Amino acid sequence: MRKWAIFLGLFLLAACQNAVKTPETLRPLAGEGGTYIALLKPGAAAEALARDHGLAVAAEDRLEALGMVVLRNLPPGLAQRLAQDPRVQSLTPDRPVQAYAQTVPWGVERIGAPTTQAKGGNVSVYVLDTGIKVGHEDLTNLKGGYAVVKCRGRCKAAYDDDNGHGTHVAGTIAAVNNAVGVLGVAPAAELYAVKVLSGSGSGSISGIVQGLNWVIAHNNGGKPKVVNMSLGGAGTDDQDGQYCPSVRSRDALHNAIQKAVCDHAITVVVAAGNEGDDAANHTPAAYDEAITVSATNSRDDWPSWSNYGPDVDLAAPGVGILSTWHTSTTAYNTISGTSMATPHVAGAAALVLSRYPGHTPAQVKAALLQNAESTAGWTNTSGHPHPEPFLNVRGF
Known part of the structure; x- marks a missing residue:
């Protein structure tokens, strides 16, 4: 049986799909507090975006290496306005993992x-x-x-x-x-x-x-x-x-x-x-x-x-x-x-x-x-196709 709900293996996420600027795709998962990840267009500044929309963004939420910013506690209307901001390439609702x-x-x-x-x-x-x-x-x-x-x-x-x-x-x-x-x-x-x-x-x-x-x-x-x-x-x-x-x-x-x-x-x-x-x-x-x-x-x-x-x-x-x-x-x-x-x-x-x-x-x-080791000769009783080879590090 599964010991956790972690797949530490996989996260329970709402479907990862392209972030489209529509009300449905901008609807955050219940309990997530209206948190979104904004993917900024090249050259856009997170600080200016936040200021123009009256937001305070913590330093750890400004993800400069990725060109993103995490925006928290957004009401639906503000999320829609941010999604339409020309500096925002896409706005992804936060999802649980x-x-x-x-x-x-x-x-x-x-x-x-x-x-x-x-x-x-x-x-x-x-x-x-x-x-x-x-x-x-x-x-x-x-x-x-x-x-x-x-x-x-x-x-x-x-x-x-x-x-x-x-x-x-x-x-x-x-x-x-x-x-x-x-x-x-x-x-x-x-x-x-x-x-x-x-x-x-x-x-x-x-x-x-x-x-x-x-x-x-x-x-x-x-x-x-x-x-x-x-x-x-x-x-x-x-x-x-x-x-x-x-x-x-x-x-x-x-x-x-x-x-x-x-x-x-x-x-x-x-x-x-x-x-x-x-x-x-x-x-x-x-x-x-x-x-x-x-x-x-x-x-x-x-x-x-x-x-x-x-x-x-x-x-x-x-x-x-x-x-x-x-x-x-x-x-x-x-x-x-x-x-x-x-x-x-x-x-x-x-x-x-x-x-x-x-x-x-x-x-x-x-x-x-x-x-890797071929698994072509293995007995597979899983009920699913598994042609992938098996990890082998001998010789490294």
């Missing part, structure tokens, strides 16, 4: 990670999730982070983990080789916690784009960057079949991922989702710019709940995965989901970039696919 996981326990050994010469050194991996447990014995490579949604309870930092999901993901990516606990795929990589989900695993698109904005702007000394997004929700690819098109998406989430991947060479790895559905019906899984990951079990088979379809790029271990946990600095837990498969691939991307730091996201994806 959640993390997925399922209860049930293996993975780094199967993909061959312990055999690699590359260990992820000089690569930064950003975990957009519920945070990462600060001070965990197996996550001494946590270098810092940023909190869109602040940790609640006994937290050592705003980006500390009050759920567990983000800590679990981080351990699979890069738990250090220190003779205790578990070993991550890329134990020499450095981790950054980007807390965009609450202790209940909920969040919003505005939080995701705020997190991506921070990742793009963050000075990590020029090292290659990888983003892990074990989250998602309902929606479709508004530019299906187009990788980094010159005319970018008008949807805020897709546009932000395109800017990260296409303009800033950040490799983005995302979960396919846990609905047993075509990944084309879920975002960011459906986006061509991301590397989308399904989940397998220790019998080289896919569970019925793992999403499928042409948008899925790779399969990776996602059932019964042991990793770090948030309840103490020495805690570990075993859970399942495409959320647990995704960090195997994010760690693998770090391995590639530690050997080839100049690789673009497209080249990273090509390297992973070229080295």
